[in-house]
Amino acid sequence: MKIAITATGNSLNSKVDSRFGRCSYFAVYDMDENQTKFIKNPNKEAAEGAGPAAVQLIAKQGVTQIISGEFGGKAKSILEDLNIQMIMLNGPEKSIQEVLDLMAINK
Amino acid sequence: MKIAVASGKGGTGKTLVSTNLFNVIQKSGFAVDLIDCDAEEPNALQFIHADLISQKSVTQNIPVIDKEACTFCGKCEAYCHYNAIVVLPKLRHIQVVEDLCHDCGACEYACPAGAISWKSKTTGTIRTYAVNNGSSLIEGRIEIGVYSSVPLIKEVMKSSHHRQLAIVDAPPGTSCPFIATVSAADFMVLVTEPTPFGLNDLKLSVEILQQLDKSFGIIVNRAGLGDHRVYDFIAKNKLLLLDEIPFDPRIAKSYSEGKLITDNMPNYHKHFLQLFSRIKKHLQYDRNSYT
Numbered sequence: 001m002k003i004a005i006t007a008t009g010n011s012l013n014s015k016v017d018s019r020f021g022r023c024s025y026f027a028v029y030d031m032d033e034n035q036t037k038f039i040k041n042p043n044k045e046a047a048e049g050a051g052p053a054a055v056q057l058i059a060k061q062g063v064t065q066i067i068s069g070e071f072g073g074k075a076k077s078i079l080e081d082l083n084i085q086m087i088m089l090n091g092p093e094k095s096i097q098e099v100l101d102l103m104a105i106n107k
Numbered sequence: 108m109k110i111a112v113a114s115g116k117g118g119t120g121k122t123l124v125s126t127n128l129f130n131v132i133q134k135s136g137f138a139v140d141l142i143d144c145d146a147e148e149p150n151a152l153q154f155i156h157a158d159l160i161s162q163k164s165v166t167q168n169i170p171v172i173d174k175e176a177c178t179f180c181g182k183c184e185a186y187c188h189y190n191a192i193v194v195l196p197k198l199r200h201i202q203v204v205e206d207l208c209h210d211c212g213a214c215e216y217a218c219p220a221g222a223i224s225w226k227s228k229t230t231g232t233i234r235t236y237a238v239n240n241g242s243s244l245i246e247g248r249i250e251i252g253v254y255s256s257v258p259l260i261k262e263v264m265k266s267s268h269h270r271q272l273a274i275v276d277a278p279p280g281t282s283c284p285f286i287a288t289v290s291a292a293d294f295m296v297l298v299t300e301p302t303p304f305g306l307n308d309l310k311l312s313v314e315i316l317q318q319l320d321k322s323f324g325i326i327v328n329r330a331g332l333g334d335h336r337v338y339d340f341i342a343k344n345k346l347l348l349l350d351e352i353p354f355d356p357r358i359a360k361s362y363s364e365g366k367l368i369t370d371n372m373p374n375y376h377k378h379f380l381q382l383f384s385r386i387k388k389h390l391q392y393d394r395n396s397y398t
Binding site for chain 2: 055
């Protein structure tokens with residue numbers, strides 16, 4: 001099972017990026033392998049449609065859950081169609097590592 | 108000849124200027140069109156007495172993908188510049204995000220399987236109203252829920268004959284609908300107000316018009332309010348100050364009653380006639396300077 005987290009940089013110490021479609025990186029955590037890889041978001045500066053393009057990118061990775069601060073309307077409806085669960089992260093800024101630790105506790 | 112009245116900031120007086128300018132020109136016996144391109148909220152009709160003579164729908168094409176014929180090769184997605192197609196080959200999933208489609212046809216060109224056909228979607232309505240002696244009001248009104256008014260605005264701008272003089276009420280802001288209007292106009296009138304907000308948005312509009320190489324003049328509305336920084340900006344950049352409209356509570360009252368100030372206050376009738384002759388003089392000069 002794979003989970004994506006929107007990230008401001010490409011390390012585990014990077015903060016969670018609060019925007020989905022226009023985040024800097026996607027941290028893709030593979031639960032079975034216990035490994036995280038970072039994918040640069042090529043659509044960060046897209047004029048239009050950054051959300052749908054981001055959905056396509058992470059869905060191709062086989063992600064079933066996505067964690068971010070917020071999701072735009074267009075992205076939301078496609079994620080719903082694809083049965084990818086959206087998890088919205090509120091509260092104080094967290095690093096990718098902190099989110100992964102939280103998930104390990106809640107498992 | 109299309110003269111578009113615009114402002115970066117909403118509520119500075121675009122409709123006040125465009126409707127009154129149209130009114131004085133039309134009443135002095137010239138045939139003129141008023142084109143309302145503020146398609147998300149057209150309101151010029153509230154000030155002009157006019158009879159509906161025709162209306163037409165504006166449509167755009169949206170691709171329909173035949174999932175039986177589709178090979179999920181992803182070429183359509185690669186060709187789409189607007190991220191309007193999502194393809195996931197492994198999941199055998201393909202979908203069109205209708206709001207993002209610009210109706211360019213690239214996906215159909217890209218598709219090797221012939222899986223793309225088209226459906227029509229109504230994006231808005233163009234209504235033409237007769238005013239007087241060959242003058243008319245042309246209004247573009249976007250369909251509720253349609254993402255972009257640009258295709259509709261392009262059609263509205265084409266609805267007035269190019270030889271006819273037309274005053275255009277442009278959409279607010281400086282984004283795509285503004286640019287679609289400006290691109291089809293011959294001369295721009297920017298309405299601003301002497302406040303920090305007015306100045307900020309005037310700067311944005313001026314920057315775009317200079318990039319588009321459009322000639323323009325500026326009207327300071329609600330003159331007497333705020334400060335002098337708008338005037339400093341105009342002077343420093345050697346811009347054309349066409350007119351000042353005073354901060355006059357009678358204007359606000361008349362506007363809120365849906366009445367034209369050029370109809371119920373003779374001094375403003377004269378004021379707008381003078382404004383029109385200044386614009387004409389400038390256009391004449393401008394045309395000569397190009398030839």
